[in-house]
Amino acid sequence: MSQKQTLSFQAEVAQLLHLVTHSLYSNKEIFLRELISNASDACDKLRFEALHQPGLYEDAPNLEVRVSFDPDARTLTIADNGIGLSQQEAIDNLGTIAKSGTREFMARLSGDQKADAQLIGQFGVGFYSGFIAADRITVESRRAGLKPEEGVRWVSAGAGDFEVEAITRAQRGTSVTLHLREDASEYLSTWKLKSIIAKYSDHIQLPILMRKEEWKEGEEGKPGEHVLSDEWETVNQATALWTRTKKDVTPEQYKEFYQSISHDYEDPLAWSHNRVEGSTEYTQLLYIPSHAPFDLWNREKAAGVKLYVKRVFIMDEAEALLPAYLRFVKGVIDSADLPLNVSRELLQESRDVKAIREGNTRRVLSMLEDLAKAEKDENASAEDKAKFAKFYAEFGAVLKEGLGEDFGNRERIAKLLRFASTQSDSVAVSLADYKARMKEGQEAIYYVTADTQAAAAHSPQLEIFRKKGIEVLYLTDRVDEWALNYLHEYEGTPLQSVAKGQVDLGKLQDEAEKKAAEEAAESFKPVLAKLKEALKDKAEDVRVTTRLVDSPACLVVTEGGMSLQLARLLKQAGQQAPQVKPVLEVNPEHPLVKKLDGSPAFHDLALILFDQALLAEGGMPEDPAGYVKRVNALLA
Numbered sequence: 341m342s343q344k345q346t347l348s349f350q351a352e353v354a355q356l357l358h359l360v361t362h363s364l365y366s367n368k369e370i371f372l373r374e375l376i377s378n379a380s381d382a383c384d385k386l387r388f389e390a391l392h393q394p395g396l397y398e399d400a401p402n403l404e405v406r407v408s409f410d411p412d413a414r415t416l417t418i419a420d421n422g423i424g425l426s427q428q429e430a431i432d433n434l435g436t437i438a439k440s441g442t443r444e445f446m447a448r449l450s451g452d453q454k455a456d457a458q459l460i461g462q463f464g465v466g467f468y469s470g471f472i473a474a475d476r477i478t479v480e481s482r483r484a485g486l487k488p489e490e491g492v493r494w495v496s497a498g499a500g501d502f503e504v505e506a507i508t509r510a511q512r513g514t515s516v517t518l519h520l521r522e523d524a525s526e527y528l529s530t531w532k533l534k535s536i537i538a539k540y541s542d543h544i545q546l547p548i549l550m551r552k553e554e555w556k557e558g559e560e561g562k563p564g565e566h567v568l569s570d571e572w573e574t575v576n577q578a579t580a581l582w583t584r585t586k587k588d589v590t591p592e593q594y595k596e597f598y599q600s601i602s603h604d605y606e607d608p609l610a611w612s613h614n615r616v617e618g619s620t621e622y623t624q625l626l627y628i629p630s631h632a633p634f635d636l637w638n639r640e641k642a643a644g645v646k647l648y649v650k651r652v653f654i655m656d657e658a659e660a661l662l663p664a665y666l667r668f669v670k671g672v673i674d675s676a677d678l679p680l681n682v683s684r685e686l687l688q689e690s691r692d693v694k695a696i697r698e699g700n701t702r703r704v705l706s707m708l709e710d711l712a713k714a715e716k717d718e719n720a721s722a723e724d725k726a727k728f729a730k731f732y733a734e735f736g737a738v739l740k741e742g743l744g745e746d747f748g749n750r751e752r753i754a755k756l757l758r759f760a761s762t763q764s765d766s767v768a769v770s771l772a773d774y775k776a777r778m779k780e781g782q783e784a785i786y787y788v789t790a791d792t793q794a795a796a797a798h799s800p801q802l803e804i805f806r807k808k809g810i811e812v813l814y815l816t817d818r819v820d821e822w823a824l825n826y827l828h829e830y831e832g833t834p835l836q837s838v839a840k841g842q843v844d845l846g847k848l849q850d851e852a853e854k855k856a857a858e859e860a861a862e863s864f865k866p867v868l869a870k871l872k873e874a875l876k877d878k879a880e881d882v883r884v885t886t887r888l889v890d891s892p893a894c895l896v897v898t899e900g901g902m903s904l905q906l907a908r909l910l911k912q913a914g915q916q917a918p919q920v921k922p923v924l925e926v927n928p929e930h931p932l933v934k935k936l937d938g939s940p941a942f943h944d945l946a947l948i949l950f951d952q953a954l955l956a957e958g959g960m961p962e963d964p965a966g967y968v969k970r971v972n973a974l975l976a
């Protein structure tokens with residue numbers, strides 16, 4: 341590249357830039373955090389590459405970031421001596437967004453500035469946030485290891501395009517110069533910059549340097565003023581926060597550190613900071629966020645834990661450090677034992693990593709247990725009491741994946757589950773609460789699965805339970821069906837779907853009821869035989885039930901069979917689901933069912949009965965038009 345080239349931004353970048361400049365006004369100053377964080381990443385990368393290629397340090401082994409400004413030119417410059425950018429890297433990295441989930445993220449933007457600003461924050465606007473404060477940005481860089489003539493200058497006004505040209509640059513690394521907007525003059529102040537750095541970047545391991553300011557007395561009666569000297573001073577603590585002892589770190593500092601690693605504006609719900617000793621030694625700093633990221637449901641998505649080895653940054657998103665069902669956790673692990681050149685593949689196999697993952701898992705579960713405990717603790721503050729419910733609303737469904745994923749901790753996870761039920765509109769019933777309320781003679785924990793709480797509450801299968809005052813849990817998360825497959829019992833009490841198998845209320849039914857039911861079944865036999873014949877293509881079986889009170893019929897599946905709800909979910913997800921033929925259960929006491937006997941429209945009535953049971957359960961008749969026709973014929 342010899343001449344200046346003008347290139348266009350990738351469409352997503354142009355869109356993001358527009359958003360950045362229009363919706364991040366309320367939190368303008370974060371651009372400095374983002375640019376310092378990039379500078380620090382660039383130094384981390386250099387340190388990492390130099391493990392194999394010490395020559396990359398050239399003659400400047402001390403990595404640092406310098407922040408300076410020029411009030412006359414109205415510029416602010418963030419310079420690092422990290423890995424730098426080659427010409428091609430400048431074009432690729434500052435002209436496109438390589439991050440996974442970009443399209444998904446763009447699709448989530450609503451146009452509502454406040455909501456979008458939150459999302460943008462989570463996504464991490466990084467470099468482009470510079471345009472909040474600048475109407476033009478100049479980047480000059482040279483990649484470590486390249487010749488001085490192979491430097492690059494990148495300039496853009498943050499609209500549709502940018503310019504790049506080759507330059508000669510003696511020092512390696514990158515300097516980012518912001519040409520400040522009219523309304524961004526506040527950043528031309530040592531005091532202001534220092535206070536932002538203290539707030540967001542104190543924990544950055546590298547020294548951040550600024551020019552010392554000196555007081556110059558005014559001459560001949562003129563007032564004195566602050567002037568910038570040629571001397572540089574370090575303005576941050578420059579120690580990694582997790583290496584300090586707990587008592588030296590304030591809650592504010594923990595929260596700020598969280599915000600800097602998570603791009604989250606809100607405070608975390610909880611954190612835990614520990615030095616773990618024993619066969620594997622590591623420092624662990626883990627956070628539970630207070631709200632879910634936009635891509636929580638992407639199981640392949642980056643886990644939020646960064647890996648360091650002896651303070652050297654190794655990788656972001658080290659998924660081997662936590663199981664997938666805890667992918668919402670953010671934090672840092674600093675290992676004393678892993679080799680510095682550890683790769684993702686090696687991580688998967690390492691015994692140390694396995695021990696760290698187990699340690700992290702136990703730690704997160706105990707943080708959650710503490711939140712759950714605070715919920716019931718009379719002495720806890722209102723804020724602390726509310727935390728577990730908040731956590732559960734955001735991440736409960738992900739946590740449930742753990743039932744199938746982490747057998748060793750299944751009991752602990754089960755204790756953390758919460759449900760709505762026939763006795764609680766809010767998702768607040770634990771399995772322990774349920775057990776404590778079980779009726780005398782009740783032998784199982786009953787639940788019903790449905791798409792929504794309303795559908796669950798109206799489910800015909802639970803009529804008899806309601807009548808008898810037996811609590812039934814509502815399972816309305818998509819993951820419930822799958823997850824509950826792995827939880828057969830809770831502390832010795834089996835879990836039982838009210839839509840599977842025959843209802844056997846066992847000791848909960850009195851003798852008279854049992855007898856009446858048997859008699860009804862006996863006298864209904866001839867009709868039942870005809871029903872079976874009429875529905876033989878649709879229903880596995882037709883039988884009389886005692887589980888219905890107000891409804892004429894309902895569908896259930898055989899014990900151990902796949903539920904209709906799960907079969908539907910699989911089908912919607914485009915997966916192969918086995919053909920499930922349900923059992924139709926009828927209520928011989930219901931007027932509609934009584935009408936069947938001797939009716940000339942028997943066949944149509946039988947089909948209506950079946951299709952209605954299917955509808956009530958959230959399904960769709962095979963032939964909706966035919967169903968409507970048959971019902972209309974009856975109505976007319």
Ligand code: ADP
Binds near residue numbers: 420423464
């Ligand atoms: P992110 O840092 O999240 O990847 P950014 O938009 O902040 O996204 O930066 C895009 C890319 O530009 C970075 O991944 C990095 O490759 C490059 N980059 C940004 N700042 C620097 C810098 N100071 N030195 C070297 N490379 C940088």
